[in-house]
Amino acid sequence: MDARLGDVIDDFCVKCRRLTNHSVVSLLNGAAAKVRCRTCYSDHDYRNEQAPPSKKDLKKAELFNAVLAGVAPPPAPPEEAADGASPKKGAKKPAKPAEA
Numbered sequence: 073m074d075a076r077l078g079d080v081i082d083d084f085c086v087k088c089r090r091l092t093n094h095s096v097v098s099l100l101n102g103a104a105a106k107v108r109c110r111t112c113y114s115d116h117d118y119r120n121e122q123a124p125p126s127k128k129d130l131k132k133a134e135l136f137n138a139v140l141a142g143v144a145p146p147p148a149p150p151e152e153a154a155d156g157a158s159p160k161k162g163a164k165k166p167a168k169p170a171e172a
């Protein structure tokens with residue numbers, strides 16, 4: 073769908089710090105390129121309704137990735153290997169009743 077100049081669309085406004093109504097003020101290939109916040113009237117590039125990542129978020133993502141990279145996958149549980157190698161309780165012969 074092609075946007076038109078003056079169309080009112082939702083976008084994230086960094087000044088309002090939330091999704092607000094925006095008017096399309098510039099088009100690029102039929103899509104909104106620049107928009108103007110209808111609340112604070114500031115112009116900015118159309119962000120496709122995405123909030124720009126804050127420095128805090130970037131830092132958080134960095135830490136998260138560091139943690140992921142640092143944690144090795146846990147070794148396979150030993151029970152599984154033992155089950156295949158040694159018989160379970162049920163495989164053992166039942167104890168003989170004590171003879172009188």
Ligand SMILES: [Zn+2]
Pocket residue numbers: 085086087088089092109110111112113114
């Ligand atoms: Zn705004």
